[in-house]
Amino acid sequence: MVDKFRTYLGQFAVFTETEIDLVLSKATVKRLRKRQFLLVEGDVCTHSAWIVQGLLRMFFSDHTGKEHTVEFAVENNFISDRQSQSTGKPSLMSIDALENSEVLLFALDDVDHLIETIPSLAKMSRRASTSQIGFLQNRILLSLSMSADEKYKVMRQQYGELMQRVPQHMIASYLGVTPATLSRVRKKYEQG
Amino acid sequence: MVDKFRTYLGQFAVFTETEIDLVLSKATVKRLRKRQFLLVEGDVCTHSAWIVQGLLRMFFSDHTGKEHTVEFAVENNFISDRQSQSTGKPSLMSIDALENSEVLLFALDDVDHLIETIPSLAKMSRRASTSQIGFLQNRILLSLSMSADEKYKVMRQQYGELMQRVPQHMIASYLGVTPATLSRVRKKYEQG
Numbered sequence: 001m002v003d004k005f006r007t008y009l010g011q012f013a014v015f016t017e018t019e020i021d022l023v024l025s026k027a028t029v030k031r032l033r034k035r036q037f038l039l040v041e042g043d044v045c046t047h048s049a050w051i052v053q054g055l056l057r058m059f060f061s062d063h064t065g066k067e068h069t070v071e072f073a074v075e076n077n078f079i080s081d082r083q084s085q086s087t088g089k090p091s092l093m094s095i096d097a098l099e100n101s102e103v104l105l106f107a108l109d110d111v112d113h114l115i116e117t118i119p120s121l122a123k124m125s126r127r128a129s130t131s132q133i134g135f136l137q138n139r140i141l142l143s144l145s146m147s148a149d150e151k152y153k154v155m156r157q158q159y160g161e162l163m164q165r166v167p168q169h170m171i172a173s174y175l176g177v178t179p180a181t182l183s184r185v186r187k188k189y190e191q192g
Numbered sequence: 193m194v195d196k197f198r199t200y201l202g203q204f205a206v207f208t209e210t211e212i213d214l215v216l217s218k219a220t221v222k223r224l225r226k227r228q229f230l231l232v233e234g235d236v237c238t239h240s241a242w243i244v245q246g247l248l249r250m251f252f253s254d255h256t257g258k259e260h261t262v263e264f265a266v267e268n269n270f271i272s273d274r275q276s277q278s279t280g281k282p283s284l285m286s287i288d289a290l291e292n293s294e295v296l297l298f299a300l301d302d303v304d305h306l307i308e309t310i311p312s313l314a315k316m317s318r319r320a321s322t323s324q325i326g327f328l329q330n331r332i333l334l335s336l337s338m339s340a341d342e343k344y345k346v347m348r349q350q351y352g353e354l355m356q357r358v359p360q361h362m363i364a365s366y367l368g369v370t371p372a373t374l375s376r377v378r379k380k381y382e383q384g
Contacts, residue, residue, distance in 0.1 A: 060333045068336040070329055083326030086319070092333065115318065122314050126307065127278070129321035134275030136328035137262055141252045141284065143335050144260040144368045176336045 001029070001052050005104065008050075008076050012124035019118050026114060027104040032056075032097035038079075039095040045084035047105045051075050054101020055165055059173070060093045069174040072098075074162055078128070098166060148177045152185045193221070193244050197296065200242070200268050204316035211310050218306060219296040224248075224289035230271075231287040237276035239297045243267050246293020247357055251365070252285045261366040264290075266354055270320070290358060340369045344377045 009015050056079050058071040073079040084091035115122045172182040201207050250263040265271035276283035307314045364374040
């Protein structure tokens with residue numbers, strides 16, 4: 001787990017062992033069973049979760065109870081509701097585990113302090129944020145401009161083997177299409 | 193212009209005069225006429241623009257030439273294609289001015305260096321990024337889960353008077369609805 005996190009950080013910047021130890025000293029390990037919630041709609045999102053192992057999703061339940069998938073996150077990624085973190089207001093979304101998972105939880109105050117103390121972490125955080133903003137801008141571009149077929153194709157490229165780990169109705173809800181449309185699109189894709 | 197930028201920075205963190213002078217020393221003032229491009233699809237996005245005055249939009253042109261609005265940005269906001277910035281690859285999107293505008297341009301390398309030099313700027317950058325990620329996550333949530341009526345209502349709340357400054361077909365393209373649908377929704381909204 002420590003090695004995985006060290007490798008992850010090393011992608012973005014150079015860290016000393018002492019710095020990595022300091023970061024890890026602020027982490028709480030949490031195990032989640034499949035279907036267990038990490039964040040429940042209505043609670044304020046006070047932590048960021050880095051996924052050691054497993055698969056989480058962030059979703060919104062509309063007034064009919066239908067669930068809309070905003071994000072999937074697998075190993076080596078962070079997940080959190082940034083709007084709730086940014087405003088301090090209750091989250092509109094929930095985060096749950098789609099598989100038995102293990103995460104490292106970091107309290108926001110600790111993250112702020114760590115970033116102020118460790119320049120490499122500040123750099124890593126900036127790069128990760130820029131990359132996430134780019135990903136979300138691109139997701140909006142896709143949702144506005146592309147057909148179901150094209151969106152599915154891009155999702156296959158971006159998510160690869162994740163697609164095998166997620167129930168089809170959640171992939172449909174991520175793409176904003178009906179399960180019937182997804183089924184048609186998949187058949188077409190698989191036939192090449 | 194200097195005062196406006198100082199007020200903007202002051203919302204996020206405390207800066208000394210020297211720090212603000214240092215930040216401003218890296219800015220290039222650029223005036224854009226209405227319809228002028230700041231970034232053209234196919235170019236790498238190497239700068240972030242802070243809008244002193246005016247209105248810009250970032251959009252994607254699909255293969256039929258139809259334009260899809262990913263972001264609007266008015267005074268006191270930054271705009272840039274973060275995916276191109278993050279990957280160093282050519283932008284899929286363009287940024288143009290919808291009004292005569294004035295922006296401060298910051299080269300990415302300068303921003304990196306400034307953030308490493310000025311702790312308050314690092315804090316400001318983190319807060320602004322968290323807020324932007326939250327906004328984009330929320331935008332995805334809306335686009336997946338809400339009707340045209342609801343999306344329009346939320347956009348009115350978020351953008352207020354901006355809505356008067358933008359042509360209707362661009363608002364429709366931001367919401368991902370047809371101009372005819374937008375026209376119906378607006379009538380309904382205005383009748384209360």
